[in-house]
Amino acid sequence: MTLHVQPPAILESADTAPDEALSILQNALTGADDGELFLERSELESLVFDDGRLKSAAYDATEGFGLRVVAGETAGYAHANEISGPALRRAADSAALAKAGHAGVAAEAPRATNQVLYEPVDPLASPAFSDKIALLSEIDAWARARDPRVVQVSASLVGERRNIEILRGDGRRVSDLRPLVRMNVSITVEKDGRRESASSGAGGRSGFETWIAPDRWQGQVDEALRQALVNLEAVDCPAGEMDVVLGAGWPGVLLHEAIGHGFEGDFHRKGSSVFSGKLGQRVAAPGVTVVDDGSIAGRRGSLSIDDEGTPTSRTVLIEDGIMVGLMHDRLSARQLGARATGNGRRQSFAHMPMPRMTNTFMEAGTANQAEMIASTKRGLYAANFGGGQVDITNGKFVFQCTEAYLIEDGKITAPVRGATLIGDGATALTKIEMVGDDFAFDPGVGVCGKAGQGVPVGIGQPSLKIGGLTVGGTAV
Structure with missing residues (x-):
């Protein structure tokens, strides 16, 4: 009951x-x-x-x-x-x-809403x-x-x-x-x-x-x-530059950390994002569309209203490879002459709100994962991720794979342990070669940390093929 x-x-x-x-x-x-x-x-x-x-x-x-x-x-x-x-x-x-x-002059109040998610x-x-x-x-x-x-x-x-x-x-x-x-x-x-x-x-x-x-x-x-x-049954992972196929769903954590934070309005207000000043410019390969949407019913990162009272909404960040939007709280929206997007979030009453992601994901494309694997001569299939480290100002990341496999001559072979992905988000976006048709959200377990505050979030993506990422491994 x-x-x-x-x-x-x-x-x-x-x-x-x-x-x-x-x-x-x-x-x-x-x-x-x-x-x-x-x-x-x-x-x-x-x-x-x-x-x-x-x-x-x-x-x-x-x-x-x-x-x-x-x-x-x-x-x-x-x-x-x-x-x-x-x-x-x-x-x-x-x-x-x-x-x-x-x-000052009091800002207009957040728009009213009756959405209940x-x-x-x-x-x-x-x-x-x-x-x-x-x-x-x-x-x-x-x-x-x-x-x-x-x-x-x-x-x-x-x-x-x-x-x-x-x-x-x-x-x-x-x-x-x-x-x-x-x-x-x-x-x-x-x-x-x-x-x-x-x-x-x-x-x-x-x-x-x-x-x-x-x-x-x-x-x-x-x-x-x-x-x-x-x-x-996993063997030590070899190191080197290789093509990487990411699985659908939870591997979107790489997108969230290495890319998503760079689209939060406070970093643009301060000019400290690697994507600062690039609105209207190509920042990703054609076919890449990235969205933040806090208005999806029942999702872990969703909110009927954000922590400033603004209704959450669907905000397109990248459309077909072009940077078209940012995530704003009321302060960054006012400073940048934009509209608050419902991304003002705080961990609790003891914290000030700031622009934060809600449910951030890449939309599906038309390729299928089997094609991605078959087109890869030597590479890595990363099915699941654990923790990682990201520098928000330049997007450089190191992510640990908790489930990964070698791809050899277009086929998935041995599972590997100790695999890490190394790169930077801005470059990785331009190296996306294939976007899958198998979009999935994560199962609902994400927590995002920023400036000492943790909030629940959702992530998602289809399978992706990224060319020429640096893979760190343990094989000698």
Whole structure:
């Protein structure tokens, strides 16, 4: 059963009257260009079943507000975990220092919307705590019975309910109740003294019911087991420059990190992106179209409104290889004379909003993966990625492959371990030779970090063939 929740409005149940909060905010914003009062109540539950037992069960509840005053390019921000009149007044006095000597004109409020991209459900309430533990125990036992080489299983469930409200100086108030769930399975296998591990997970903005159906969690177990068994047979990866075929779905993390951040408006406002000044220019091979869309129902990176109150939307960043758009919060949009795109995001009330990706993906093309493999004399098929490092200012990246195979004479041969992809996003975009017809989103597990803030995101892409990437390996 899905439990629908309609929580009380935060200001109505806080230790300050809504009229008092509005008066405090209006005084702070007098003479400023923009700003808002952001209020939040959130609950998070995390269960981890490891080594045949419940390893941890954690619950966290937070409440607080952040008050922002924007004057020109300067933003004053103060926050507290007590929503009361005295706390609001102290925060307003601190944030208002940003407008010292500034005489601004209040920016137009975000446009109104009635879009609702997820149901107001409570993942912490349904299923019951005991049922979640029983499910994790069942996953553990089922995974161990799948193959005698399984020596370790870890399974987890994470559910979050986040209730936010945004109050603006004109008295307008908007709210959003945001559910978020994720399940994950990690499996370790052993053969002849060698151990390998792999994991698989899924989630989105919904209750748990979709993700804990037997066919769903059993599919996650089978996928983690498959990858772990592949890695048992992997040989050391050779190093050198070679063509690379990327799988569909999660490998879009390379696109997200190496390219996506360079299209966020704050880096262009500061002129620090490798793509600064290139709007209207070719930045990718023909056939490459990249989109950020936070308005896709139920996706992990989706939001009905962003953390400034702007409705999320579909923003085309690259169209047929031409750079045509950026992701904006309200500040970067105003400074660059553009429209806010609904990409103003913050980790919590303790953080200022900034331009961030939502669901970022490359659209499908017309090639098929079999053609990509057949056309590759010597190369690498990268089916899955782990972590990586990226320099946002120049797009240089190093990504680790968690599942990869050699391509020899147009055929996939041995699985390899220790493969890394090395390059820079701007160059990699121009080396895309084939765009697949098999677009897929990731399963709903992405978290993006920027300036110390982490937010849930979605990624996706079809299979791609990229010519002449540098592959780092472990073969001697």
